[in-house]
Amino acid sequence: MPRLADLPWLIGYAAAFAAAHQAAAGWGGQGFYSLLYPAAGVRLALLWSRGPRLTLAVMATELIVQTIAGIIVPGQAGWLTAANGVARPALTYGIVVWLVRHVAARSQSSLGVAPMPLGLAAVTAPVAATMAALPWTLFSPELTGVSGLRQTVASLTGFVVGDLLGVLLIAPPLLWVVHAGQDRPRALHRPTLRQLAGLAEAALVLGAAIAASTLLAEIGLGVPAAPALLAVAWIGLRFGRTAGWCAIVIVAAIVLPFTATDLPVAERLALHM
Known part of the structure; x- marks a missing residue:
């Protein structure tokens, strides 16, 4: 569960998620998903740095942001389905982060040595989120605007590629900034x-x-x-x-x-x- 100290992080996440989600529009892919989704990197960075206990808070934050943006319109036909589509990736990412940390903490192999756990989560979370979207893509194609095998595969591929790129490009620098703020300042040296x-x-x-x-x-x-x-x-x-x-x-x-x-x-x- 979130603590009072997490509130500034969640407020910052709301702003960052809204901006990153808007930036993804330029790479809108086949159907509903973007071929570059920076918000996925922001999400993973927060869950990894603050812990998967914030999963429900992250999910609620994304629901609020998307409601303000008009993606979710309570009372409108299909709004519960839209809310499910927004909440599902955040929940999936949180579960993956928890599982990876749980396994890494008990692993006696290189899997438990940094940066392997983060790398595993960075790859697994987008794939898991895509798999979680598979039933809706197959049985409710009107939600993503695709039809037929080719468009369905292209849509899901766009989902996983967009999230992977977002995580790869955005999560590392955010985590470096967080860790730098927690560590002692290092003296700058001239390059050798x-x-x-x-x-x-x-x-x-x-x-x-x-x-x-x-x-x-x-x-x-x-x-x-x-x-x-x-x-x-x-x-x-x-x-x-x-x-x-x-x-x-x-x-x-x-x-x-x-x-x-x-x-x-x-x-x-x-x-x-």
Whole structure:
């Protein structure tokens, strides 16, 4: 259950969720879901930092925000179904965070060593939320505006991809800020020659990957994801998760403005994946 000290966090979450939900409109995908949903990252960051005990409070906050926004109109036909659609992801995320923490606390393997639990929750929560939406997508297609197998699969894929991207891009920096506020301030040091050399290496690898993808796109061979994927993986393995996240943000900053247009669904999904 929430405590008095959680109230500022929930108020801040309400504002952040509203802004993030609005930002997702630019990447609206097939049907009801967005191919980039930053609110999922804000949600996971709050539940992970403050604990899954806030699940019901987070769910209530999202219901209030969406009611104010007009997504839920009490008394209108189908408003309970709309409320269920809003509440379900928050509840699912909270359950996943609780399960992951419960398992990690009792694990004797690397699963219990940071950052593995967070990584597991970051992947599992979007997938679980998508699976929870499956019955409504199949048996009440009018709720998501899709019909047929192809549109249904595209809609659910957009759901999981959008949430995964939102979590990947938004949750890490929010959690770093929270942890930085809890830790002692660290003195700033001038970068060493080794660090500068590593930065140059990472920039060279990522720049070459982006250039290769751009060249292939210019000559009509599409926009392959493999060069950027390999570069980001290399940077993450070579220099750690912070450097890997920065590389992902750079790639996202290039790709996302391009996909916030009327591209075919298949092409947008391919670029986001």
